[in-house]
């Protein structure tokens with residue numbers, strides 16, 4: 001059996017797990033093929049993060065476009081898609097964001113079955129805390145707006161909050177007076193999402209080429225012709241950039257710059273402990289969010305390092321601030337050791353809404369600007385960009401997310417609703 005066939009035919013199941021364990025765990029086929037690039041494709045996707053891979057998958061699956069390559073300069077998920085804190089939710093304020101993120105959450109709810117991989121979806125609830133009566137008042141409005149958008153959201157009193165999370169600080173410096181919860185929000189395993197899309201796309205015929213950096217775009221007469229890469233020139237009728245913080249680096253030689261700035265966003269995990277925190281708890285005021293992994297580690301994230309940077313390593317001030325805020329919410333964490341800390345380069349737009357759709361060069365499109373919250377958007381991001389490429393125009397779901405909004409001033413300012421970085 002060829003590698004390609006093995007990839008196409010292998011199915012993950014309880015029985016396959018049992019069988020492979022019996023064989024000493026050695027007989028697993030490769031999850032995706034690793035071909036050399038062909039001379040030309042219908043579509044070249046630059047960037048093997050979640051958004052690039054999901055776009056390639058939906059192109060092949062929903063539109064029958066299979067002459068597709070995903071070119072990744074490093075390894076799949078080595079960017080932000082494998083570095084995030086895995087929070088998924090759809091409790092956005094603006095109806096355009098709510099519709100989009102709700103579609104994404106719905107896709108996540110069935111993604112494990114669709115991709116035949118355990119994405120470890122845990123809808124444990126995303127709890128947002130209010131630290132003053134005024135904040136609770138604005139949360140009531142926020143919560144109602146979310147419900148009007150058709151998304152689940154419940155306001156919680158102080159007592160209800162403490163019933164949900166008994167270890168929450170009852171004597172916090174900024175007293176916790178209530179909050180709201182999206183019960184369908186939670187956690188999804190990031191590696192599984194990346195690998196699941198890669199495996200499924202590869203089985204449909206998409207070529208995934210790692211260690212293949214796109215060094216420049218080949219544009220003639222305002223039309224894309226292909227890409228120059230470390231593995232030579234590759235022709236393409238359409239090129240989509242899904243390179244997050246590297247978008248402007250790739251576009252610079254064409255004289256195009258998108259309104260994206262980059263900053264470092266870091267996270268950390270503690271040593272594993274018994275179950276302490278049930279939901280994903282998030283505080284816009286002390287600027288931190290926490291959840292507990294299946295291993296028992298407490299996963300902690302917060303705001304960006306606060307200055308422009310392309311470095312995948314966080315600074316000490318933000319690390320200290322995040323750790324202090326976590327202990328402020330859950331004093332029981334005080335004794336825990338931090339096991340690991342890591343960071344990614346996040347690509348932030350002025351209104352913290354992504355830039356999706358066609359660019360003013362024929363056959364070139366972009367899916368970037370996800371900043372601190374694009375993991376939850378991967379399924380809908382891929383689905384809508386595949387539709388854009390296949391039909392030549394952006395579907396209604398992302399009509400407001402195009403580059404033109406900056407020219408017309410139609411910004412979708414979601415930073416308040418995002419609260420903190422996730």
Ligand SMILES: Cc1cc2nc3c(=O)[nH]c(=O)nc-3n(C[C@H](O)[C@H](O)[C@H](O)COP(=O)(O)OP(=O)(O)OC[C@H]3O[C@@H](n4cnc5c(N)ncnc54)[C@H](O)[C@@H]3O)c2cc1C
Nearest residue numbers: 047049051073079080081084085087214344373374375376
């Ligand atoms: C610490 C941290 C915590 C986060 N937590 C959350 C969270 O809880 N929930 C949430 O929704 N979001 C979260 N995010 C944000 C989320 O991870 C990103 O928005 C999302 O993963 C972006 O996906 P992407 O595919 O656009 O980019 P990436 O995953 O960064 O993929 C881009 C890829 O392009 C490749 N590339 C770059 N240049 C080139 C080139 N020239 N040629 C070829 N390949 C190239 C890179 O190597 C990279 O693999 C977090 C991010 C960080 C850093």
